[in-house]
Amino acid sequence: SGSLIHVIWEEVGPDAARKFLGHTQWLVNYWLLQQGFSIGIGDTIADAATMETINETISKAKAEVNQLIQLAHQKALEAEPGRTMMESFENRVNQVLNKARDDAGS
Template sequence: TMSSITEIISTAKKHVQDIILAAQQDKLECEPGMTIRESFEAKVNQALNKARDDSGKKAQASLREDNNVKQMVVSGSKGSFINISQMSACVGQQNVEG
């Protein structure tokens, strides 16, 4: 599980580096209705959110049914699967604006 999560995060880092390089070389295309900065932010957020979700799914799949945190989420008493993802795998991009 840990190696697959590490691979997901490494792939996301590479993808974000490619987005940064494209922006620095003026090759990044604007999304409809967005400025170039907004497009950059959206693409980076999309890549990092996908990494968070994918690594979280791997972490959740490895938890046993008798895991206390998993039981709290499944029963609906406290927390969500995103919280399990953040505790077990990675926190992900923290959005400051918007």
């Protein structure tokens, strides 16, 4: 809410929002054709320090997920309010993995 597209949709209507998106895409495509934009394979490879941070983050996340798996097998995992044990397990694993993704990507 509050985004430009949302405001256009609310103030002018869905057809205007659709046209805005279409024209914006046309403008971006035109700019890319005129200016050009390219990257090389070297631009996609992380440096050693970044790879180390990513690997550490992944290792920590694996350990946390393995701990959750062990708790679930031992029936020691507490269910979250309003969720089944399986839903609680899935939610906690997703939280760990989402945090790892966010930490590794920053």
